[in-house]
Amino acid sequence: MGRPWSRSVSELFQSLVLAAETMLMSLLRPWVGYQVLIALALFVIAHLLRRWLGPPIRTWMGTREGWPKWRMRVLVVIHQRLRQIFFVTLIWLVVLVMREVTWPSRSYILSLVGTLALAWLLVTFATRLIRSILLRRLVRLGALIYVTLYILGIVDQASRILDAAAISIGEFRLSLLMIVQGIVVIGVLLALARFVTTTTSARVARNEDISPSMRVLITKVVQIVFYALAFFIGVRSLGIDLTGLAVLSGAIGVGLGFGLQKVVSNLVSGVIILLDKSIKPGDVISLGDTFGWIQTLGARYASVVTRDGREYLIPNEDLITGQVVNWSHSNEFVRLDIYFGTAYGDDPHVVRKLAVEAAGDVERVLTSRPPVCHIVGFGDSSVDYILRFWITDPTGGLTNIRGNVYLALWDIFKENDISIPFPQREVLLLGRDQPTDTFADTPAPSASSKSPG
Known part of the structure; x- marks a missing residue:
């Protein structure tokens, strides 16, 4: 393996020396120097054009507040490459003019420089689609080297040199050329996969005919499919035989069966939740002591945000196996009940009417489904009532709306002299001169309850 590599390096060095000598000799020609x-x-x-026109363009970009983010990002990238854009434009204008007024050979160097500058500019714009900074730099470097070698016409020589530097393990052979090709191909495919998934997700999110849970499912399926394709195509570009992955997949299956049961269970539960649409982003749920609305549905867990700003990450398996109250599953209507009592001296017909009127005046209480009030029992010191009313925004909170209704009841009862009873205890103290043996014959006075009114 050492001889081919050293021989290739020697050949490349000799060819570079010859190319350098040829270039130096050509520079002595007047038109080449010109x-x-x-x-x-x-x-x-x-x-100079960049320094002159850059600030005004930047100021104009600052006035485009209503433009979409992707358009502003494109403008930022263009503004960062103004020098290259101006140079490519000027050099090709000069090449076109010189081809009209003189021989093509007298503009050959300018054409070569213009082609290189244009190729580098296109590579720079294309690699901006890659989000990862490290991967973007690697792909950009590989692409710049390749287009430079291709334009200069020395791709074959460089390929032979990179291919000579290789290691062999059995029938598997890995060379520098394969590594460079794999990095470039995988980077480009991942960028295309990200672009396709982002575009698809945006279009699915704007489609009101698709339920929120199906939007999440479609987005995740598209991401898995395209990223998997990018990975396998990139691996195939390295010349790796994927049939060997069958043994690896069997080993992974055994590992999943023993050590990753909960992870797989959560993944499967997440798919089931998305398919049966029992829970979707935006639903208000309560699971045990947790009450809030679902912000996102992940592959492993669901993010539930409570009214106090806490974010709970609930495993998908708990949402499948546990008892979950979905306040907005089939519709957004939620009925709330509150209990109260009034004194026996108050007319229950008037109490019911005032309670319905008080609840109807509270904000968030539906008038299309008017509140109702019923007697539910006769207590020790009060007549007990239940007041029922409907809301359509459980995400706005349940405790606060109950408190507002209670406060409205307090105000309207106070205005109409309706009493809200409460238990009272009366304690009798015995005198010291009373014989102690009388306690056995005389029953002790008990506490008595009194109700006002």
């Missing part, structure tokens, strides 16, 4: 000077002058002009 083209190099023209390219340098155009670069200086592009730099």
